[in-house]
Amino acid sequence: MESEIKLKPRKKPRQKRSKETVSAILEATAHILQEEGYDKTSTNRVAKRAGVSIGSLYQYFPNKEALFTALFEQHHVEMLALLQETMVEMRDAPLPEAVRAYVHAMIEAHTHNPKLHRALMEQVMHLGIDYIQKLNATVCLMVEAYLESRPEPILPKNLKMASFVLVSAVESVAHTGLLYSDESFAMEELLDELCDLILRYLLGEQYECPPGSHKELVEGKAS
Amino acid sequence: MESEIKLKPRKKPRQKRSKETVSAILEATAHILQEEGYDKTSTNRVAKRAGVSIGSLYQYFPNKEALFTALFEQHHVEMLALLQETMVEMRDAPLPEAVRAYVHAMIEAHTHNPKLHRALMEQVMHLGIDYIQKLNATVCLMVEAYLESRPEPILPKNLKMASFVLVSAVESVAHTGLLYSDESFAMEELLDELCDLILRYLLGEQYECPPGSHKELVEGKAS
Amino acid sequence: MESEIKLKPRKKPRQKRSKETVSAILEATAHILQEEGYDKTSTNRVAKRAGVSIGSLYQYFPNKEALFTALFEQHHVEMLALLQETMVEMRDAPLPEAVRAYVHAMIEAHTHNPKLHRALMEQVMHLGIDYIQKLNATVCLMVEAYLESRPEPILPKNLKMASFVLVSAVESVAHTGLLYSDESFAMEELLDELCDLILRYLLGEQYECPPGSHKELVEGKAS
Amino acid sequence: MESEIKLKPRKKPRQKRSKETVSAILEATAHILQEEGYDKTSTNRVAKRAGVSIGSLYQYFPNKEALFTALFEQHHVEMLALLQETMVEMRDAPLPEAVRAYVHAMIEAHTHNPKLHRALMEQVMHLGIDYIQKLNATVCLMVEAYLESRPEPILPKNLKMASFVLVSAVESVAHTGLLYSDESFAMEELLDELCDLILRYLLGEQYECPPGSHKELVEGKAS
DNA sequence: AATGAATGAGACTTCATTCAT
DNA sequence: GATGAATGAAGTCTCATTCAT
Numbered sequence: 001m002e003s004e005i006k007l008k009p010r011k012k013p014r015q016k017r018s019k020e021t022v023s024a025i026l027e028a029t030a031h032i033l034q035e036e037g038y039d040k041t042s043t044n045r046v047a048k049r050a051g052v053s054i055g056s057l058y059q060y061f062p063n064k065e066a067l068f069t070a071l072f073e074q075h076h077v078e079m080l081a082l083l084q085e086t087m088v089e090m091r092d093a094p095l096p097e098a099v100r101a102y103v104h105a106m107i108e109a110h111t112h113n114p115k116l117h118r119a120l121m122e123q124v125m126h127l128g129i130d131y132i133q134k135l136n137a138t139v140c141l142m143v144e145a146y147l148e149s150r151p152e153p154i155l156p157k158n159l160k161m162a163s164f165v166l167v168s169a170v171e172s173v174a175h176t177g178l179l180y181s182d183e184s185f186a187m188e189e190l191l192d193e194l195c196d197l198i199l200r201y202l203l204g205e206q207y208e209c210p211p212g213s214h215k216e217l218v219e220g221k222a223s
Numbered sequence: 224m225e226s227e228i229k230l231k232p233r234k235k236p237r238q239k240r241s242k243e244t245v246s247a248i249l250e251a252t253a254h255i256l257q258e259e260g261y262d263k264t265s266t267n268r269v270a271k272r273a274g275v276s277i278g279s280l281y282q283y284f285p286n287k288e289a290l291f292t293a294l295f296e297q298h299h300v301e302m303l304a305l306l307q308e309t310m311v312e313m314r315d316a317p318l319p320e321a322v323r324a325y326v327h328a329m330i331e332a333h334t335h336n337p338k339l340h341r342a343l344m345e346q347v348m349h350l351g352i353d354y355i356q357k358l359n360a361t362v363c364l365m366v367e368a369y370l371e372s373r374p375e376p377i378l379p380k381n382l383k384m385a386s387f388v389l390v391s392a393v394e395s396v397a398h399t400g401l402l403y404s405d406e407s408f409a410m411e412e413l414l415d416e417l418c419d420l421i422l423r424y425l426l427g428e429q430y431e432c433p434p435g436s437h438k439e440l441v442e443g444k445a446s
Numbered sequence: 447m448e449s450e451i452k453l454k455p456r457k458k459p460r461q462k463r464s465k466e467t468v469s470a471i472l473e474a475t476a477h478i479l480q481e482e483g484y485d486k487t488s489t490n491r492v493a494k495r496a497g498v499s500i501g502s503l504y505q506y507f508p509n510k511e512a513l514f515t516a517l518f519e520q521h522h523v524e525m526l527a528l529l530q531e532t533m534v535e536m537r538d539a540p541l542p543e544a545v546r547a548y549v550h551a552m553i554e555a556h557t558h559n560p561k562l563h564r565a566l567m568e569q570v571m572h573l574g575i576d577y578i579q580k581l582n583a584t585v586c587l588m589v590e591a592y593l594e595s596r597p598e599p600i601l602p603k604n605l606k607m608a609s610f611v612l613v614s615a616v617e618s619v620a621h622t623g624l625l626y627s628d629e630s631f632a633m634e635e636l637l638d639e640l641c642d643l644i645l646r647y648l649l650g651e652q653y654e655c656p657p658g659s660h661k662e663l664v665e666g667k668a669s
Numbered sequence: 670m671e672s673e674i675k676l677k678p679r680k681k682p683r684q685k686r687s688k689e690t691v692s693a694i695l696e697a698t699a700h701i702l703q704e705e706g707y708d709k710t711s712t713n714r715v716a717k718r719a720g721v722s723i724g725s726l727y728q729y730f731p732n733k734e735a736l737f738t739a740l741f742e743q744h745h746v747e748m749l750a751l752l753q754e755t756m757v758e759m760r761d762a763p764l765p766e767a768v769r770a771y772v773h774a775m776i777e778a779h780t781h782n783p784k785l786h787r788a789l790m791e792q793v794m795h796l797g798i799d800y801i802q803k804l805n806a807t808v809c810l811m812v813e814a815y816l817e818s819r820p821e822p823i824l825p826k827n828l829k830m831a832s833f834v835l836v837s838a839v840e841s842v843a844h845t846g847l848l849y850s851d852e853s854f855a856m857e858e859l860l861d862e863l864c865d866l867i868l869r870y871l872l873g874e875q876y877e878c879p880p881g882s883h884k885e886l887v888e889g890k891a892s
Numbered sequence: 893a894a895t896g897a898a899t900g901a902g903a904c905t906t907c908a909t910t911c912a913t
Numbered sequence: 914g915a916t917g918a919a920t921g922a923a924g925t926c927t928c929a930t931t932c933a934t
Contacts, residue, residue, distance in 0.1 A: 058908090123346075125344070173392060277899085619834055643866065687893095733930095
């Protein structure tokens with residue numbers, strides 16, 4: 001509770017000048033965080049790099065954590081916008097197309113600024129969990145709503161859970177694939193595979209129509 | 224390179240007494256990390272709680288980061304053991320059974336010490352990435368080997384990628400589900416759902432035989 | 447190279463307040479160094495004695511060594527000023543008078559703050575070698591220039607070397623004499639003796655005119 | 670008083686094994702001191718490099734300072750031996766020859782292990798002052814005795830002071846010349862010059878016989 | 893005699909934060 | 914509003930030294 005209060009920016013910058021200052025501070029925070037890591041990201045350095053005095057920094061951010069929280073907020077807003085846009089566009093599209101668009105958007109989102117994304121996730125995730133969870137929940141709801149509204153019949157009965165599984169899986173694969181993959185497989189392939197994963201999950205035998213890609217079963221060696 | 228060297232324990236404790244010391248230090252580290260967070264986890268506090276002098280701590284760990292790295296190593300060893308055991312046991316089991324056992328093991332692994340697991344992931348993941356990636360890669364290889372050797376024919380052609388997708392998806396769902404779920408769905412359900420996800424992905428229409436669980440498609444509202 | 451940079455004061459104090467702070471810090475450093483020695487001269491004690499916070503100390507000095515280096519710089523500036531003044535005054539004086547003035551100045555310089563001088567030389571000389579050498583070189587050049595310009599003919603041909611020998615000799619005698627002498631001979635005598643040393647070296651038989659001081663040779667006992 | 674007691678080696682090593690240990694420790698001390706400086710010369714490192722346990726080190730040396738004191742003692746013994754030998758050899762030699770031999774020996778002494786010598790002088794001189802002064806005093810006495818006993822008549826009346834001046838001057842020139850000279854003049858020249866300095870000081874017009882070297886006076890420019 | 897694990901005081905240094913200007 | 918000097922608690926880490934084995 002108290003922390004929530006403490007983490008909110010001290011004041012919303014209403015004038016253009018102030019907005020620029022805040023921008024510069026966040027940009028500096030992001031830069032130092034991704035280049036040097038959390039431990040080296042001191043408020044003094046951030047202020048210096050942002051070209052403002054340390055006093056000014058504390059005028060807009062009540063403490064160090066607020067810097068990262070604000071970064072997460074930005075991230076959250078951008079992600080949400082991107083996914084929302086996609087979902088709206090795909091509202092009436094057939095399921096396979098919608099799924100592909102969704103996965104594509106998710107991958108895009110992770111490609112936007114991978115280094116910062118990674119740094120946030122690896123070093124200060126705990127400061128952004130509220131945003132992350134909120135985002136996750138929102139996306140789940142959006143997916144659930146979509147599934148509910150689509151015309152095709154699907155296999156999973158518990159839509160809430162299905163949404164959760166889908167969103168988590170896609171997010172994770174995109175995340176891991178983009179950040180830690182040894183580049184041994186391309187995005188294109190990953191995209192295809194994720195679509196298969198989801199569509200088979202949702203449609204079962206109904207699926208398997210896309211032009212030939214995986215028509216035949218691969219024989220197991222041991223058979 | 225150098226950092227990797229720097230993070231390794233200074234010396235392996237050979238005597239019983241020393242092993243206990245190291246154990247106590249790691250236990251204390253884990254405790255403080257999960258109760259108070261990374262920023263509050265100072266080497267002095269760790270030493271104090273472990274009941275050893277700060278000098279002794281530095282005899283076994285060259286710096287603060289090494290503490291967390293060692294924690295990750297432990298975690299890595301335990302996870303690997305658990306999964307390996309499962310994979311071996313299931314070597315000749317039919318695919319659905321094997322999948323369920325694997326997913327179960329994964330969930331177990333995350334249930335073992337969720338608080339610590341969460342703290343490690345949210346606050347110091349960057350210190351354990353090497354271990355995380357190594358673990359991930361190893362598990363992927365194990366899964367790939369299993370898929371290669373099982374008798375049943377499966378849909379995905381690129382086994383390497385299929386393994387990656389499966390491992391990532393399961394890991395993520397387990398992780399997210401356990402840590403952030405509002406307890407609105409039970410583990411049992413999650414387990415079932417993940418099995419469906421995987422088996423449909425692997426077997427397609429070949430699946431859908433398990434006694435009645437999801438036999439009929441759910442009609443979409445909009446239809 | 448880098449170390450040289452690292453030893454320079456972090457920022458030049460421009461305001462009066464800051465200058466006083468720096469002054470106080472250096473005064474405290476000098477005091478503790480000479481009373482307690484290098485090992486006992488901790489930055490915390492220095493700050494405390496200077497009446498400033500440890501943080502302020504580090505605002506002006508990047509590390510402990512910089513304190514001593516700064517002390518050497520002061521010393522260097524003072525010495526140089528004193529000697530320069532003397533040399534200028536004596537520019538047109540006859541050689542014996544000039545020599546005496548120079549030696550006198552050198553002794554004065556060592557008498558100024560013998561305890562500090564001694565502590566610097568005995569405990570942290572390595573931190574001031576740059577300044578010491580620079581000072582030495584400058585003084586040598588000044589002496590050389592003087593020798594070059596004086597009207598009297600002198601014996602040594604290599605003026606550069608002669609200057610070096612003279613400067614070193616005088617410096618050392620002054621140093622050793624002042625610091626370690628058991629007071630068994632007075633400064634007055636030492637001054638006379640050094641003048642003799644130098645003037646005989648420079649003038650040979652041309653010298654020996656000063657009223658009676660050493661006119662006759664002392665007979666060796668063994669003769 | 671107490672310090673003198675504390676600085677003496679705890680026990681004289683009587684057995685061969687012990688002597689080797691002490692030797693190894695001192696060798697290690699010297700090595701680390703000259704390579705890394707006093708601050709980095711920790712007793713633990715010394716012990717490790719000497720190949721003995723830290724416990725053994727403390728069996729032979731009561732504390733860290735004793736290591737350096739012992740180094741000074743070695744140095745003192747060697748220097749004294751070298752100079753004594755020279756003085757004895759030159760007991761009956763004519764003054765110019767004796768002087769040259771003495772200066773030569775002094776230069777030799779400084780050439781023996783310049784790096785260590787320099788490190789001792791620049792970083793821990795205060796731990797060896799007793800030895801340095803004793804050495805100085807002894808050499809002064811030796812020189813004084815020589816001067817007293819030589820057959821030639823000399824100019825200075827106060828032999829004690831003359832000795833002091835000579836010893837200091839030679840030591841200093843040798844020291845400075847060897848350690849900090851930019852190699853712009855050779856030892857040979859320095860030797861000659863020092864001999865001139867001393868002999869003119871001692872003999873005045875009586876000198877100036879050595880083959881032609883400086884027979885004529887150099888005219889001053891301003892004349 | 894030798895060992896080296898253990899100790900813990902204390903060194904250096906950073907950095908979030910305040911506040912007088 | 915802006916500045917940045919000043920603060921000082923607290924952090925990381927070293928190292929001389931001891932002592933049980």
